[in-house]
Amino acid sequence: MAGFVRIEILNTGTELLLGHTLNTHGAWLGSELFKLGLRVTRQTSVPDGEAIREALTEAIGRADAVIVTGGLGPTSDDLTREIAADMLGLDLHTDAAALCSLEAFFALRGRPMAEANLKQALIPAGAEVLPNPHGTAPGVFISPTSNARSNCAIFLLPGPPCELYPMYHAEVAPRLRALAGAVTGPVVLELKFTGIGESDFHQGIDAGLAAIPGLEFGYCAHVGEVDLRLIGSASVLARGREIAIAAFARFLVSEDGSSLEESVVRLLTARGWTLATAESCTGGLLASRITDVPGASAVFTHGFVTYSNQAKQELLGVPAADLATHGAVSEPVACRMAAGALTASGADIAVAVTGIAGPDGGTPEKPVGTAWIAVAVRDDAPSAFRVFQPRNRHDFKLAVSQAALDAVRQRLMRDSRSPD
Amino acid sequence: MAGFVRIEILNTGTELLLGHTLNTHGAWLGSELFKLGLRVTRQTSVPDGEAIREALTEAIGRADAVIVTGGLGPTSDDLTREIAADMLGLDLHTDAAALCSLEAFFALRGRPMAEANLKQALIPAGAEVLPNPHGTAPGVFISPTSNARSNCAIFLLPGPPCELYPMYHAEVAPRLRALAGAVTGPVVLELKFTGIGESDFHQGIDAGLAAIPGLEFGYCAHVGEVDLRLIGSASVLARGREIAIAAFARFLVSEDGSSLEESVVRLLTARGWTLATAESCTGGLLASRITDVPGASAVFTHGFVTYSNQAKQELLGVPAADLATHGAVSEPVACRMAAGALTASGADIAVAVTGIAGPDGGTPEKPVGTAWIAVAVRDDAPSAFRVFQPRNRHDFKLAVSQAALDAVRQRLMRDSRSPD
Numbered sequence: 001m002a003g004f005v006r007i008e009i010l011n012t013g014t015e016l017l018l019g020h021t022l023n024t025h026g027a028w029l030g031s032e033l034f035k036l037g038l039r040v041t042r043q044t045s046v047p048d049g050e051a052i053r054e055a056l057t058e059a060i061g062r063a064d065a066v067i068v069t070g071g072l073g074p075t076s077d078d079l080t081r082e083i084a085a086d087m088l089g090l091d092l093h094t095d096a097a098a099l100c101s102l103e104a105f106f107a108l109r110g111r112p113m114a115e116a117n118l119k120q121a122l123i124p125a126g127a128e129v130l131p132n133p134h135g136t137a138p139g140v141f142i143s144p145t146s147n148a149r150s151n152c153a154i155f156l157l158p159g160p161p162c163e164l165y166p167m168y169h170a171e172v173a174p175r176l177r178a179l180a181g182a183v184t185g186p187v188v189l190e191l192k193f194t195g196i197g198e199s200d201f202h203q204g205i206d207a208g209l210a211a212i213p214g215l216e217f218g219y220c221a222h223v224g225e226v227d228l229r230l231i232g233s234a235s236v237l238a239r240g241r242e243i244a245i246a247a248f249a250r251f252l253v254s255e256d257g258s259s260l261e262e263s264v265v266r267l268l269t270a271r272g273w274t275l276a277t278a279e280s281c282t283g284g285l286l287a288s289r290i291t292d293v294p295g296a297s298a299v300f301t302h303g304f305v306t307y308s309n310q311a312k313q314e315l316l317g318v319p320a321a322d323l324a325t326h327g328a329v330s331e332p333v334a335c336r337m338a339a340g341a342l343t344a345s346g347a348d349i350a351v352a353v354t355g356i357a358g359p360d361g362g363t364p365e366k367p368v369g370t371a372w373i374a375v376a377v378r379d380d381a382p383s384a385f386r387v388f389q390p391r392n393r394h395d396f397k398l399a400v401s402q403a404a405l406d407a408v409r410q411r412l413m414r415d416s417r418s419p420d
Numbered sequence: 421m422a423g424f425v426r427i428e429i430l431n432t433g434t435e436l437l438l439g440h441t442l443n444t445h446g447a448w449l450g451s452e453l454f455k456l457g458l459r460v461t462r463q464t465s466v467p468d469g470e471a472i473r474e475a476l477t478e479a480i481g482r483a484d485a486v487i488v489t490g491g492l493g494p495t496s497d498d499l500t501r502e503i504a505a506d507m508l509g510l511d512l513h514t515d516a517a518a519l520c521s522l523e524a525f526f527a528l529r530g531r532p533m534a535e536a537n538l539k540q541a542l543i544p545a546g547a548e549v550l551p552n553p554h555g556t557a558p559g560v561f562i563s564p565t566s567n568a569r570s571n572c573a574i575f576l577l578p579g580p581p582c583e584l585y586p587m588y589h590a591e592v593a594p595r596l597r598a599l600a601g602a603v604t605g606p607v608v609l610e611l612k613f614t615g616i617g618e619s620d621f622h623q624g625i626d627a628g629l630a631a632i633p634g635l636e637f638g639y640c641a642h643v644g645e646v647d648l649r650l651i652g653s654a655s656v657l658a659r660g661r662e663i664a665i666a667a668f669a670r671f672l673v674s675e676d677g678s679s680l681e682e683s684v685v686r687l688l689t690a691r692g693w694t695l696a697t698a699e700s701c702t703g704g705l706l707a708s709r710i711t712d713v714p715g716a717s718a719v720f721t722h723g724f725v726t727y728s729n730q731a732k733q734e735l736l737g738v739p740a741a742d743l744a745t746h747g748a749v750s751e752p753v754a755c756r757m758a759a760g761a762l763t764a765s766g767a768d769i770a771v772a773v774t775g776i777a778g779p780d781g782g783t784p785e786k787p788v789g790t791a792w793i794a795v796a797v798r799d800d801a802p803s804a805f806r807v808f809q810p811r812n813r814h815d816f817k818l819a820v821s822q823a824a825l826d827a828v829r830q831r832l833m834r835d836s837r838s839p840d
Contacts, residue, residue: 015638018460019447026465030437039467042464043464045463190440199533202496203536220435221580222580279723284708287708288705288817290703291777295780302728305725307711308717310721315735344735
């Protein structure tokens with residue numbers, strides 16, 4: 001079915017539009033469909049109730065397949081089933097098997113079935129029931145051939161993730177695979193880079209990538225990171241990858257979607273080294289990112305969050321004179337912190353950060369956003385560099401922790417290239 | 421402007437449809453617009469590039485206002501500006517002020533501006549430039565009166581949250597308020613609770629809330645937190661609030677949207693106390709959450725991330741015998757950690773956490789998800805309690821840090837009620 005190229009997702013739920021709930025269904029379905037070689041061409045969210053009618057009418061007019069989530073529950077604002085049937089001119093009838101499953105669901109739990117649940121066994125004429133072993137709402141599949149008003153494949157699925165996800169795998173994916181035929185889906189490669197700005201990155205490789213026929217590519221900038229997404233055949237991806245690596249190998253974090261902290265933990269593990277952290281302005285975020293990685297305990301033992309000058313002196317042995325002469329946010333203090341963390345922990349490598357997160361505490365010489373980052377390894381003098389990230393408090397912490405993790409990574413990679 | 425009722429959000433970005441990135445912008449804008457008494461009637465996501473044209477054309481045909489995010493960057497797949505101008509028949513011209521801001525942005529950071537950035541100063545004729553002090557992409561506002569082809573107010577905003585959020589507050593909200601006129605929107609109240617499960621919470625107050633005419637309400641559960649959303653007139657809200665507080669005062673974190681960590685920093689500040697943290701399984705997350713709050717440096721000085729047993733002994737003076745006899749995840753060790761943090765820091769109150777984050781390290785007696793949390797204050801024996809949060813590593817850290825912050829909060833509140 002060559003024309004099976006437009007797939008839309010329609011998520012229903014007032015909470016999505018009030019901003020109280022993040023739409024995780026859209027992202028989840030997008031990534032699952034991509035694994036089948038199918039692309040979501042549009043995702044729409046509408047409130048519960050009648051708003052579904054307009055959005056669904058438009059979607060089935062545009063798409064080859066529409067996947068609707070939510071609105072199959074027993075309450076009065078759950079209208080997806082009723083609206084879809086009405087739009088397509090299909091009568092609703094009670095499906096005997098669906099009713100039987102509903103009754104079994106409640107019997108298993110020793111609870112009486114509320115009358116409101118009865119409407120969940122209503123199915124549009126000609127539609128297929130998609131069993132729901134994890135909840136009360138069966139799904140509905142209206143095939144392109146089962147109704148006169150649309151050439152679109154329509155899936156109505158329940159909202160709760162613990163019901164939606166298994167139903168997708170058991171009922172939706174096989175039907176989509178059959179409808180779409182043998183799709184040789186595009187292959188995707190995501191390269192993560194850090195330490196380089198988006199525009200410099202773009203300038204360095206955009207023309208080269210654009211010259212590769214059949215390569216689809218895009219950029220996504222995060223705090224302290226640029227992701228390059230390449231989509232195409234395997235040979236086309238290899239050419240795109242080569243261009244990006246040739247230009248920016250030094251900044252490459254991963255090619256498999258893994259994060260900078262995962263990459264650091266992997267490098268430490270490979271070398272058999274332990275890491276200690278000494279944090280002022282990042283306030284524990286650096287340690288927390290490292291300990292997000294399973295297995296971090298093998299390479300990370302000590303973290304010092306020395307938020308006050310006194311803590312820097314007591315825990316890391318930073319001399320009071322350095323603090324008085326240079327200030328807490330300075331190259332000498334960053335180096336002393338890293339050296340102190342190395343000594344106090346017995347680790348093989350230590351990283352220290354000290355900076356001004358704001359909103360207060362900035363001066364003309366050291367404005368909010370200034371930070372010093374130092375790395376120390378045994379038998380070598382610590383080295384430090386300055387970063388300037390004038391951002392809000394949250395993003396400042398993230399950007400500085402990113403630069404600090406990258407400094408550790410660079411040091412580990414340098415050592416692995418030329419062992420000392 | 422009585423008809424100003426349909427507001428749509430259009431989020432652009434291929435990564436949203438591939439499922440690589442969760443759409444947080446839609447939710448954030450939805451909640452911000454609601455504060456103005458405005459409701460989002462539809463949210464749509466489309467890939468980068470030409471797909472924006474169809475979705476934007478449809479949206480401006482339906483809505484009174486459309487807010488577009490993304491696609492204003494310097495790269496070749498950023499086409500929002502160009503497509504909007506083309507659709508509306510407006511020429512693009514280089515805006516002198518926007519160009520000047522761009523040049524200043526790079527000058528401040530001591531970097532040369534890439535040629536690719538020049539297109540970010542292109543603005544459709546008749547549109548207003550929305551300054552972006554936090555990034556390179558200025559926003560664009562096309563008012564209903566500034567073009568012949570649409571009666572819709574169109575905002576083009578940058579994608580990165582650190583640029584989008586301030587621009588919304590400074591530029592978009594005031595314009596929407598002016599366009600919508602004196603909207604007497606429903607009033608909303610959000611109460612945050614911690615330490616109680618969603619179903620117990622629901623069972624305790626649902627019938628009482630349902631009996632209040634004109635009250636719209638909903639629940640939203642997060643890790644270690646339940647939010648109650650009340651919507652209605654001021655008097656109706658007061659009645660709903662009373663029911664919730666009467667049932668669950670002890671679990672109430674805030675009524676103004678502020679987080680648990682903000683509430684803890686506020687209580688510490690009011691009392692003039694300092695806090696120290698001693699973390700094993702949360703790995704720095706507890707300290708990081710506290711230091712997310714502006715002004716934390718006045719009440720937080722020392723954080724110990726003692727991930728190894730050796731670190732617990734060296735930094736916090738936990739006796740080797742306790743570790744050997746009871747294990748690192750135990751009541752005695754949690755208490756020793758809290759007492760040790762108090763001594764080593766000179767703080768007024770200390771909180772310690774030790775647990776098993778997984779995926780490895782669990783035993784039948786202490787399965788993955790087990791943690792002990794201890795609180796110590798001077799001249800008082802530390803006290804500890806056990807929590808069991810069998811979740812993935814990320815959510816486990818979050819849930820345990822939530823319980824630890826709540827333990828500090830409860831202790832500070834108890835002391836403020838009956839001073840010792």
